[in-house]
Amino acid sequence: MTGPAHVPVPLGTDAELNRAHLQKTLDSAPGGTLLLPAGTYPLAHGLTVPAGWTVGGTPPGPDSAGPVTWLTVETPGDRPVLHVVGSGVSLLDLGLRPAPSRPGEHDGDRGTGLTVGRYLYPDAPDWIGGIEIRRVHVDHGANRAANAVAIMGAVRDTTVEDVTVTGGHTGVAVHWGAIGASVDTIVGPSYHPHRLRLSGLRVRDAVEGFYLSAVHDVEVAGACLRGVDMGFRLLAGDNTDRFHRDPQARICERIEIRDVCVTWTGPLYGVRVAGWGRSEVDGLVSRLEYVDTAIRDTVLRRLHDKPGTTTGTAQRGWSPLLMEHADTVVLDNVRLTSTPPTPPCCPHSTP
Numbered sequence: 001m002t003g004p005a006h007v008p009v010p011l012g013t014d015a016e017l018n019r020a021h022l023q024k025t026l027d028s029a030p031g032g033t034l035l036l037p038a039g040t041y042p043l044a045h046g047l048t049v050p051a052g053w054t055v056g057g058t059p060p061g062p063d064s065a066g067p068v069t070w071l072t073v074e075t076p077g078d079r080p081v082l083h084v085v086g087s088g089v090s091l092l093d094l095g096l097r098p099a100p101s102r103p104g105e106h107d108g109d110r111g112t113g114l115t116v117g118r119y120l121y122p123d124a125p126d127w128i129g130g131i132e133i134r135r136v137h138v139d140h141g142a143n144r145a146a147n148a149v150a151i152m153g154a155v156r157d158t159t160v161e162d163v164t165v166t167g168g169h170t171g172v173a174v175h176w177g178a179i180g181a182s183v184d185t186i187v188g189p190s191y192h193p194h195r196l197r198l199s200g201l202r203v204r205d206a207v208e209g210f211y212l213s214a215v216h217d218v219e220v221a222g223a224c225l226r227g228v229d230m231g232f233r234l235l236a237g238d239n240t241d242r243f244h245r246d247p248q249a250r251i252c253e254r255i256e257i258r259d260v261c262v263t264w265t266g267p268l269y270g271v272r273v274a275g276w277g278r279s280e281v282d283g284l285v286s287r288l289e290y291v292d293t294a295i296r297d298t299v300l301r302r303l304h305d306k307p308g309t310t311t312g313t314a315q316r317g318w319s320p321l322l323m324e325h326a327d328t329v330v331l332d333n334v335r336l337t338s339t340p341p342t343p344p345c346c347p348h349s350t351p
Contacts, residue, residue: 015042015074023047026055031088038068045099046079047071051086051128057093066137066164070095078103078110080150084117090132095139102145106183106280108173111146113138117153117193119177125191129157140168144207153177154191162200171203171225176214176237176251183280188243192216192251203228209262213237214277214288216250220257231262231270231300234329236288238277252288258296263303268318270300270336275325287325294330301337 031052038058057069081096101111109115138148148165149172165171180186194217201223203209209225214237241251264270276287
């Protein structure tokens with residue numbers, strides 16, 4: 001951690017005061033270190049994290065199963081608990097509990113525990129990078145409508161390591177962004193996350209473990225996805241690269257996903273790889289070929305439907321691994337097994 005240290009004392013049970021105090025600190029200097037003591041601190045709504053800041057909780061002791069510093073938002077709303085809007089930001093040793101929310105289908109950057117970047121921009125954004133997210137736990141509880149971690153739009157050079165997600169929709173959603181007022185009025189250009197490394201991801205009881213949509217130069221190395229409706233998706237994006245204007249960046253190239261275990265309960269598929277998309281702007285269907293892209297050393301297990309769900313049995317077209325116009329993706333040691341997992345089900349699992 002670098003920069004001047006700002007230790008926010010006192011923090012208490014007043015959500016308005018906590019939020020005002022922390023945001024004032026983050027806005028008070030062009031970077032620094034914000035260290036939070038152990039405890040659970042309610043916020044009236046989420047915090048915006050500008051460039052140059054490290055926000056860290058108290059490192060847990062050897063007997064702790066996860067973070068000992070938690071930020072919670074209880075009033076319903078769609079703001080992320082933490083919204084990173086600048087470069088050179090580190091988030092460490094934090095538990096985040098978002099407010100109950102029901103963002104729309106195309107509001108994947110809303111209602112999260114943590115969002116880096118944005119999906120829709122009013123005008124041309126600056127790229128942000130040098131982001132580190134380590135030892136963070138996002139707990140959505142029973143809410144399965146909002147994503148946990150969203151990395152969207154003009155974001156690059158990002159490391160996500162040792163992140164745990166319980167509940168929610170998608171554990172880690174990585175999605176392109178663009179200029180436009182809404183998903184059906186995008187005018188471009190579009191911005192595609194790249195140079196992202198994701199490792200040590202653990203997702204439990206969510207709709208989906210993670211997805212990558214219209215990205216390039218991404219590595220996922222180690223993930224344990226248990227009790228999810230579906231494991232992960234690799235997507236070309238609904239507009240593929242039609243609004244992309246940077247000839248140096250090649251969308252859907254140099255992507256590797258490896259060392260993943262999936263235990264899923266949903267009626268459709270464990271993993272989906274799609275090399276096509278249907279634009280929300282005009283309904284145009286377009287394809288994009290994957291280059292230097294591989295899924296390696298991945299184990300898929302399908303369990304019975306969760307008690308109390310209404311998904312039913314597998315639907316027509318069900319497949320453990322669904323490949324759609326993605327013949328160039330290398331599949332190396334991708335295995336389907338019916339053996340019940342015995343924790344740990346992979347090196348990244350926890351009991």
